[in-house]
Amino acid sequence: MKLIGKTLTLAAAVVCTASLMASKTMAEPVQLTTLEWPPYVNSDGSGTSTDRVIEILSGAGIETTVQVFPWNRAVNLAAKDPAWLGVYPEYYSEADDADKGGDRCLYSKSFGTSPVGFAQRIDAPITWSDHADLTSYTIGVVSGYLNEARFDAMVANGELQTQEVTADDANLKKVAAGRIDAAVIDREVMAHLLADMPALAERLEFNPVPLAEHGLHICFENSDAGRALRDQFNAAF
Known part of the structure; x- marks a missing residue:
C-alpha cells in the first residue's frame, strides 16, 4: 500500500508539473505581424482591424501582441518564422489557402470588410x-x-x-x-x-x-499551431 501511495503521489506530481508547463505555454502571448495601413492598422499597430482581432482572440482567452512590418516582410515572417503565427489584415486568396491546396497559410473567418x-x-x-x-x-x-x-x-x-x-x-x-x-x-x-x-x-x-469588396482575414501559419489558433479564433466569433 505504501508503494502504491508513493506511485500515485509521483504520478500526481508529474500531472501537476505538466499542467503548469502547459498553462505557462498557453499564457505566452501569440505574435502576429501586420502592416501600416490606416485606418485599419496605424504605425504603432493600433487601428480598427487590430482592435477587432485582439477583441476576438481575447474572447478565446488568448493574449496577443502585434508588430508592424513592411507588407512583404510581414507576409514572409508569418509564413516562415515559427515565432509569428499569422498576418493580418489579408484578402482571401484560394491560391494561398492551405485548406484549398495552397501552401502559404490558413485563413480565418472574415472579421471586417475592405x-x-x-x-x-x-x-x-x-x-x-x-x-x-x-x-x-x-x-x-x-x-x-x-x-x-x-x-x-x-x-x-x-x-x-x-x-x-x-x-x-x-x-x-x-x-x-x-x-x-x-x-x-x-x-x-x-x-x-x-x-x-x-x-x-x-x-x-x-x-x-x-x-x-473584400473580407478581411488573418492568414495563420500553415502548421499545427497555426491551425489550432485559427480554429480558436473562428470559434470565438
Whole structure:
C-alpha cells in the first residue's frame, strides 16, 4: 500500500508539473505581424482591424501582441518564422489557402470588410463598367497587394498598363500629378490619407464603380499551431 501511495503521489506530481508547463505555454502571448495601413492598422499597430482581432482572440482567452512590418516582410515572417503565427489584415486568396491546396497559410473567418476601387482626378475621371474598359488607362498598384482576381490576372498577363509603388500615398500623389490615370485603393484608406493631404483632397475622388469588396482575414501559419489558433479564433466569433 505504501508503494502504491508513493506511485500515485509521483504520478500526481508529474500531472501537476505538466499542467503548469502547459498553462505557462498557453499564457505566452501569440505574435502576429501586420502592416501600416490606416485606418485599419496605424504605425504603432493600433487601428480598427487590430482592435477587432485582439477583441476576438481575447474572447478565446488568448493574449496577443502585434508588430508592424513592411507588407512583404510581414507576409514572409508569418509564413516562415515559427515565432509569428499569422498576418493580418489579408484578402482571401484560394491560391494561398492551405485548406484549398495552397501552401502559404490558413485563413480565418472574415472579421471586417475592405471596399476597393479607384482613386481618380475629379477633372479627369475614368469610365468603366467592364474590366476590358480599364485597358485604356495607366493604373497604379501597390507592390505585393492583392487587388481583385480578374484585375490581377490581367496585370499578370500584360493586358493592363500598371505602375507599382510601395505605398498608397505615393499612388495618390501620382494620380493628382497626372502621371497615372487612376490607382487601386481601399476607400477608407483613401479617405484617411486625404484627411492629411488637403491639397490632394481637392483634386481627387473615389470612382463610383467598385472593383471589389473584400473580407478581411488573418492568414495563420500553415502548421499545427497555426491551425489550432485559427480554429480558436473562428470559434470565438
